[in-house]
Structure formats: C-alpha cells, structure tokens
Amino acid sequence: MTTAIRENAAEIATCSGLIFKEHSSSMITPRIANLGRWFLLLGLMGVVVACGGSAPAPTPTPVPLPEATATPTEAPPLQSTGDNGEPVLAAITVGVNAQFKPFVYFDEAGRLAGFDIDLMNALAEAGQFEMGFVDLPFEELLDAVANGEIDAAISAITVTDERQTLVDFSNVYFGAGQALVSYFSAGQGMAVRTENMALTGLDALTAETTVAVKEGTTGAAFVEAETPAQAVAFPEAEPAIEALVNGEVDAVVVDIPVIVNYIKEHPTAGIKLAGGPITEESYAIAVSKEKPDVLALLNETLAQLREDGLYDAIFQKWFGSP
Numbered sequence: 001m002t003t004a005i006r007e008n009a010a011e012i013a014t015c016s017g018l019i020f021k022e023h024s025s026s027m028i029t030p031r032i033a034n035l036g037r038w039f040l041l042l043g044l045m046g047v048v049v050a051c052g053g054s055a056p057a058p059t060p061t062p063v064p065l066p067e068a069t070a071t072p073t074e075a076p077p078l079q080s081t082g083d084n085g086e087p088v089l090a091a092i093t094v095g096v097n098a099q100f101k102p103f104v105y106f107d108e109a110g111r112l113a114g115f116d117i118d119l120m121n122a123l124a125e126a127g128q129f130e131m132g133f134v135d136l137p138f139e140e141l142l143d144a145v146a147n148g149e150i151d152a153a154i155s156a157i158t159v160t161d162e163r164q165t166l167v168d169f170s171n172v173y174f175g176a177g178q179a180l181v182s183y184f185s186a187g188q189g190m191a192v193r194t195e196n197m198a199l200t201g202l203d204a205l206t207a208e209t210t211v212a213v214k215e216g217t218t219g220a221a222f223v224e225a226e227t228p229a230q231a232v233a234f235p236e237a238e239p240a241i242e243a244l245v246n247g248e249v250d251a252v253v254v255d256i257p258v259i260v261n262y263i264k265e266h267p268t269a270g271i272k273l274a275g276g277p278i279t280e281e282s283y284a285i286a287v288s289k290e291k292p293d294v295l296a297l298l299n300e301t302l303a304q305l306r307e308d309g310l311y312d313a314i315f316q317k318w319f320g321s322p
Contacts, residue, residue: 091130092294094120095145095153097138099236102261102318103156115318116154119173122310127301137235139216142166145286151294156255158186158218158281170285170298173311187277188219189256191244191263194272199251201275205229212240212252219253222278238262245269253278257319 096104098112107113112133124131134150141153146166159169174186190211192199205211209229213220214237223231229251234240237254241262244252252259256277263271287295305311 091132092151092291093132093134095134095136095141095150095155097141097155097236098135099238100138100155100255100258101238102257104154115174115314116156118314118317119305119311120154122305122314123298123301126304126310127297129297137216138214142286145288148288148290151288151291152298153286156186156257156283157286159284160218163286167286168289168292168295170287170295171302172282172284173302174283175281186283187256187281188217188222188253188279189259189277190251190253190274191241191259191271192251192274193244193247194270196250196274199274202227202278205251209251210249212243212249214240214254217254218279218281219255223253241271244271 096112096116098104098106102114103116104112104114120131136144138155141155141157142163143166144150145153156174159172190202198204199209205227207228207230210232211223211227211229212232212234213223215233215235220231220233223229232243232249234243237258240252240254241259243249251274259273263269285298287298302311
C-alpha cells in the first residue's frame with residue numbers, strides 16, 4: 001500500500017470517527033452500527049478536505065511480539081507486491097469478540113490483547129499484510145464473515161459442520177490435547193461452586209439444574225440439546241461465570257481455557273472445574289467463502305509460524321504453565 005493511500009485511509013478514518021493504529025497490537029475499530037461503512041472508504045476519499053486537515057499520525061506502541069499494521073480493508077482488498085515480487089493482500093478486516101480472555105480481550109489500557117491477537121499480528125507480519133480489527137458480539141461474527149462485511153474472524157471459534165456451511169475455516173490453530181496441561185485444551189468444560197459436591201459432572205445434571213452459557217457458542221448448544229438442565233444464556237463468558245460465583249446459577253459451561261483463566265485471576269472466587277472436558281474441539285480462523293486468497297495466505301503464514309517456532313513462543317506466553 002503506498003504512503004498516499006495510507007495517509008488518506010487514516011485521514012478518512014479520523015473524519016468518520018473510526019480509530020486505526022499502525023504497528024500496534026492494540027488497534028481496534030469502535031463498534032459501528034452498520035459495518036457496511038467499511039465499503040464506503042473509497043467514496044469517502046472525496047470528502048477528506050472537509051475535515052480541516054490531516055489527523056496527527058498515531059505513535060507506534062512497542063510490543064514483544066511481531067506486529068501488524070492496522071488499516072481498514074476495502075472490497076476487494078488492495079494488492080501490493082511482496083519481497084519476492086508476487087502480489088499479496090495489502091489489508092484485511094478481522095472481526096473479534098473482545099470478551100473472551102485469554103483469547104481476545106481489552107487490557108487495562110483499553111488495547112486489544114490475548115493469544116488470538118498476538119497470533120493474528122504475527123500472521124500479518126509474516127504475510128506482509130495490514131489488518132484492522134472490529135469488535136462484535138460473538139453470535140454476529142460468522143454472519144458478518146458470511147455476508148462479506150468483514151474478511152475473517154477469530155475468537156476461539158470452534159469448527160463445526162454447521163458453521164462450515166456459512167464460512168471457510170483456516171487450518172486449526174488451537175486444538176484439544178495441544179496444551180501442556182489438559183485443562184488448557186480446546187473444548188467446553190463445566191464449573192460449579194467449590195462447596196457443591198453433588199454436581200460432579202454431566203450425569204448429575206437434572207431438569208432443576210440451572211447452567212449459565214454464552215450465547216451462540218457450542219457450549220450453549222450442548223447444554224440445550226444434550227442435557228436436561230435449564231440453560232441460562234448470557235451475552236459474554238465472564239458474566240456467565242460471575243453468575244455462578246454469585247450463586248445465581250448452579251453451574252456454568254464455557255470454553256475450558258476461559259474457566260481456567262478466570263480461576264487463576266480470581267483464586268478466591270470459590271469455583272472449580274467439575275469432571276473432564278465436555279467436548280473436544282478445534283479452533284480456527286473463519287474466512288469468507290468469497291476470499292480464497294485470504295484463506296490461502298492465512299494457512300501459508302500459519303504453517304510458517306509453526307515451522308520457525310514463533311507459534312510455540314506465542315502459545316507458551318499464554319498457555320505454557322498453569
């Protein structure tokens with residue numbers, strides 16, 4: 001992408017109230033009611049003058065892992081030439097659900113952080129493309145990808161047959177049995193209060209049992225279809241877990257790493273895992289079926305990260321020890 005295009009994109013983003021940061025893992029576009037505004041980027045270039053000048057360039061924020069530049073994407077994506085002279089994607093838009101620690105969340109400074117964010121930044125660096133993040137509710141991510149509103153999505157998204165009818169998936173980047181300790185594996189788990197000795201696993205669930213779940217997840221679908229318990233849906237994982245902590249429900253079913261991370265950060269919360277993994281799952285990056293070039297590039301760079309050891313370094317940072 002040329003310097004002029006980058007300056008215009010940044011200036012237009014400022015005029016329209018969007019925020020983009022280059023070379024920073026904290027880059028995030030605020031939630032916009034109509035994601036279709038992404039595709040008005042070219043039209044907005046004609047009204048840059050009305051903003052009264054260019055916005056000051058953002059200050060780069062150093063981080064210990066490779067970073068990706070962050071600019072909005074256009075449809076179709078811009079093309080540039082890589083070091084080998086081959087055309088490469090210049091920018092893609094990635095949807096996230098920033099309420100899924102340790103995979104995607106906002107840190108204390110309001111910047112995006114997590115395993116998935118570090119991974120995407122490393123992929124962008126290796127693939128020589130720029131990237132913009134859009135924070136969305138989890139249940140809207142796949143529809144946004146399928147409708148072409150964003151190019152891809154990542155937030156510990158489980159690969160299922162049903163979801164594969166809507167979107168394509170990259171090669172798996174996080175799977176069951178991958179972590180050094182079993183309770184960091186991909187999949188759904190159940191937590192209960194530490195004093196609850198009756199709920200030791202799924203077999204103990206009854207029609208009177210209330211189970212908090214996160215809307216739109218495989219955990220919610222499992223509780224509703226495979227158990228007699230009453231599913232109590234929450235928009236995000238943390239409020240679901242806190243409902244258990246506060247005694248509002250009998251149990252919670254969400255991704256195992258999310259439960260473990262909460263227990264690590266809140267050791268006095270009084271909750272524990274009950275039984276083993278409920279499901280064994282694999283997480284992958286969802287990609288628009290209309291963007292095979294994006295899918296190919298992500299798979300190629302993911303393989304590169306695994307080969308050169310950078311993937312292992314990122315994994316160790318987030319899941320290397322209990």
